Amino acid sequence: xxxxxxxxxxxxxxxVNSLNNLRTEVATVLAQQLETVSFKKxxxxxxxxxxxxxxxxxxxGLVKTGFESKDRTFIMRxxxxxxxxxxxxSYLSRQASAYQIQALENTVVTRISRTxxxxxxxxxxxxxxxxxxxxxxxxVNMMWRIGEILEEQASVRYANFIKENPDLVQRISLGDLAAxxxxxxxxxxxxxxxx
Amino acid sequence: xxxxxxxxxxxxxxxVNSLNNLRTEVATVLAQQLETVSFKKxxxxxxxxxxxxxxxxxxxGLVKTGFESKDRTFIMRxxxxxxxxxxxxSYLSRQASAYQIQALENTVVTRISRTxxxxxxxxxxxxxxxxxxxxxxxxVNMMWRIGEILEEQASVRYANFIKENPDLVQRISLGDLAAxxxxxxxxxxxxxxxx
DNA sequence: GTAGTTTTTTATCATTTGATAAATTTTCGA
DNA sequence: TCGAAAATTTATCAAATGATAAAAAACTAC
Numbered sequence: 001x002x003x004x005x006x007x008x009x010x011x012x013x014x015x016v017n018s019l020n021n022l023r024t025e026v027a028t029v030l031a032q033q034l035e036t037v038s039f040k041k042x043x044x045x046x047x048x049x050x051x052x053x054x055x056x057x058x059x060x061g062l063v064k065t066g067f068e069s070k071d072r073t074f075i076m077r078x079x080x081x082x083x084x085x086x087x088x089x090s091y092l093s094r095q096a097s098a099y100q101i102q103a104l105e106n107t108v109v110t111r112i113s114r115t116x117x118x119x120x121x122x123x124x125x126x127x128x129x130x131x132x133x134x135x136x137x138x139x140v141n142m143m144w145r146i147g148e149i150l151e152e153q154a155s156v157r158y159a160n161f162i163k164e165n166p167d168l169v170q171r172i173s174l175g176d177l178a179a180x181x182x183x184x185x186x187x188x189x190x191x192x193x194x195x
Numbered sequence: 196x197x198x199x200x201x202x203x204x205x206x207x208x209x210x211v212n213s214l215n216n217l218r219t220e221v222a223t224v225l226a227q228q229l230e231t232v233s234f235k236k237x238x239x240x241x242x243x244x245x246x247x248x249x250x251x252x253x254x255x256g257l258v259k260t261g262f263e264s265k266d267r268t269f270i271m272r273x274x275x276x277x278x279x280x281x282x283x284x285s286y287l288s289r290q291a292s293a294y295q296i297q298a299l300e301n302t303v304v305t306r307i308s309r310t311x312x313x314x315x316x317x318x319x320x321x322x323x324x325x326x327x328x329x330x331x332x333x334x335v336n337m338m339w340r341i342g343e344i345l346e347e348q349a350s351v352r353y354a355n356f357i358k359e360n361p362d363l364v365q366r367i368s369l370g371d372l373a374a375x376x377x378x379x380x381x382x383x384x385x386x387x388x389x390x
Numbered sequence: 391g392t393a394g395t396t397t398t399t400t401a402t403c404a405t406t407t408g409a410t411a412a413a414t415t416t417t418c419g420a
Numbered sequence: 421t422c423g424a425a426a427a428t429t430t431a432t433c434a435a436a437t438g439a440t441a442a443a444a445a446a447c448t449a450c
Binding site for chain 1 (some may be wrong): 262264267269271283284287288293316320323324326327330331333334335337338339340341342344345346377
């Protein structure tokens with residue numbers, strides 16, 4: 001439906017503007033490059049081993065990015081409505097990704113292809129600035145996460161996660177939260193029991 | 196000494212060019228904003244609690260970035276000659292940093308102030324692109340590190356570090372390497388003993 | 391609503407890492 | 421070169437987490 005489609009595009013544009021305000025002209029060109037796609041709960045948005053060719057904005061729903069290793073799964077991050085994400089290494093290198101993206105709920109995303117965004121970044125200084133700021137945000141988050149993992153035990157990280165994401169906790173399974181914390185689901189259950 | 200000073204500036208410029216080639220004009224303006232500073236082994240380049248006002252390029256020497264917590268120390272990263280670094284959260288937010296930077300060897304850095312770099316990023320698209328690429332590199336490194344910490348035990352991460360940084364290992368103390376791995380120095384000694 | 395599947399909990403035992411202390415080795419300045 | 425300080429190793433015991441299995445609870449599909 002066209003109306004809904006444009007609304008979704010507007011979410012993406014608003015997000016970009018919130019990081020770095022675009023001239024109307026640039027926003028218009030950007031809007032032309034966006035497309036909106038839906039995924040059902042459980043569906044893979046990006047499979048491990050394929051190349052991530054998009055930057056995504058979540059209109060609604062919830063996704064996890066992570067990877068499978070040996071027989072365990074690890075989660076890099078959850079992204080909910082209003083967030084922008086990609087699998088950065090694959091996106092930048094154009095190589096197959098070790099990471100996957102999966103919808104944890106029915107999810108609607110608006111995305112832009114790397115080709116299109118590269119072009120916009122090259123043509124418009126403001127789009128490059130937006131991209132810098134996007135990476136800056138991601139970097140600061142990751143820095144923080146590394147520090148926390150090094151410093152704190154799983155029980156503390158669990159408590160921190162709950163405190164900082166009270167909303168998300170309701171929507172994430174125990175197993176996925178454990179995979180985010182880097183411990184087994186059984187260990188997290190034990191931590192919750194307080195032993 | 197002026198000659199040496201210009202050589203040092205050139206290292207910074209070469210690094211920028213390697214990420215995103217600058218027009219001569221831009222490189223010249225950039226060069227005017229650089230200054231070279233030396234630190235003795237053990238000296239703090241940035242103290243925990245102050246604001247990181249620079250992006251640094253290491254001409255020679257070795258530094259660690261990290262933080263003290265309770266009674267333990269943790270290291271985010273080592274940077275040796277040829278690397279560019281800053282304390283990103285503090286640099287971007289202009290807030291006091293939870294992280295410190297310390298010289299592990301006598302170190303010569305060439306730096307640019309945030310004020311000057313912000314100005315160059317605003318004036319020259321190519322400088323913004325350089326900054327994006329710098330952040331992209333940092334992001335991919337951090338992504339990789341998070342995945343590794345989640346997935347692998349300290350003994351494996353130790354083996355990986357040695358394999359990927361055979362040069363650095365010679366120059367880093369066991370304690371600092373343990374702080375990077377997120378374990379105690381005693382634990383690392385035990386891992387090395389192979390028990 | 392019920393059966394089957396998935397998720398979560400509980401329990402037990404093994405492994406990894408931390409805390410502490412002491413011995414040993416290395417480094418460094420006088 | 422000596423002696424003190426710092427770094428590293430070794431040892432012992434405690435705490436945190438993993439592996440496995442089984443029970444309980446929650447969720448789903450029909």
